[in-house]
Amino acid sequence: MGVSIDDVAARAQVSTATVSRALRGLPRVSEATRAKVLAVAESMGYVPSPSASGLASGRTRTVGVLVPFVDRWYFGHAIEGIDQVLRDNGYNLLLFSLGGYLHGQKRSFTESMVRKQIDGLLVLSLGLSDEELRQLHHTDIPLMSVGGPVEGCSGVYIDDAAAATMATEHLIGLGHRRIGYLHGGVQDERNFRVPALRTVAFEETMSRAGLELRPEWMVAGDFTVAEGVRGAAKIFELPGELPTAIFCGSDEMALGVIFEAQRRGIRVPEELSVAGIDDHDFSGPAGLTTIAQKPWEHGRAAAAMVLGELAGKKDSVRERFMPFELVVRQSTAPPRTSVGA
Structure with missing residues (x-):
């Protein structure tokens, strides 16, 4: 069995983390400790990188x-x-x-x-x-x-909560009172905080303005154009009145909303305003209002x-x-x- 990093740490009487830092040349290791670890590793034949030269530099770069x-x-x-x-x-x-x-x-x-x-x-x-x-x-x-x-x-x-608030306030400031929202899907929110931050900010901004949150107008997507198309179709096919504006958690979903609206003869922005977040490469040519990062x-x-x-x-x-x-x-x-x- 080969020599392990734990063997080197035991012989040098330091932690495995210290051995790792010393061999990689990372900061927060004294020169005396680094020299000791390098000497022990070399004497035991421990070489963590594919080449022996990696031991001398301690870095893979x-x-x-x-x-x-x-x-x-x-x-x-x-x-x-x-x-x-x-x-x-x-x-x-x-x-x-x-x-x-x-x-x-x-x-x-x-x-x-x-x-x-x-x-x-x-x-x-x-x-x-x-x-x-x-x-x-x-x-x-x-x-x-x-x-x-x-x-x-x-x-x-970026401050995602502030960004989502800015986009929502823009739509409210234009006079929109019926606003839908395409947000990240369940998988996104389980694995990352950004979708949830944007969703909470949208809901809080609507509530501060005294506007109703309509669950049927809040549709989950996965930040792709295809999901924007699917989410827009789901909203457009609802009976009764529909939102006059839709805020999307990404430009790709917003572009999907615009494509689906055009397919159905819904005029943007005359009948429906759409805003996103990102400033995707296609957002400028598409005329999409967005929060640019x-x-x-x-x-x-x-x-x-x-x-x-x-x-x-x-x-x-x-x-x-x-x-x-x-x-x-x-x-x-x-x-x-x-x-x-």
Whole structure:
């Protein structure tokens, strides 16, 4: 049986976390302790990386990115920003794609990351379980979230509650009183806090304005155009009066609403106003009013923080709210006629 990190820790009389940090060249390890751990590891023949040279540098110069999907707008742009900063600083990006949220399934990415010896980890729009956080903190590498808050680690993201409030207040300010909402699905809300933050903000903003929340006008989607189409159809087929405006938790769902409205001959914005969140690449050409954010800047900021931590800069990893703004385009206007009235 080969020598394990626990064997090295026992011989050096330090914790396994200290051994991990010392071998990776991470901060918060004294030079004396680092030298002792390196000497013990070398004498025992313990080499954590594929090459012996990794023991000398202690770094793989690789940062991992954990993401539930790679084909979504936010994720793609955030990864691009991360990659730019890493490449500019001589680091590689190792992508861990879960292919979805994997409900009820064991996720083995923590073991994979330990085996592949990354120097830091960025988690994109994904909640982590207590056990996953425990394992990741046990490796003692810099850890950050991107795109939304994750319990147990700092992150870079917009204030989603404030963003949803701004979008809802825009519609109310135009005079809309019957407002529908397409929000994240059950799977999204189980795995990540952003959909719930936006939903609560919408409900509270409507309540403060004294407006009725109509459950039948609040439809779950999964942040895709297809779900926007499906959700819009579900609302449009309801009997009686329909909303004069729909706020969507993502631009992709909002674009789906616009497509379905056009298919049914519902005029946007004359009969129906539509607003989203993101400022997707297609939102400008589609004339969609939205809350604009810049995920590539989120990725750049988070990557820079992790590299700062790896360079030993104090307090590099911290919570940071990123800017957002309301961009008013042609998809919203004061209500003129009632859809379905």
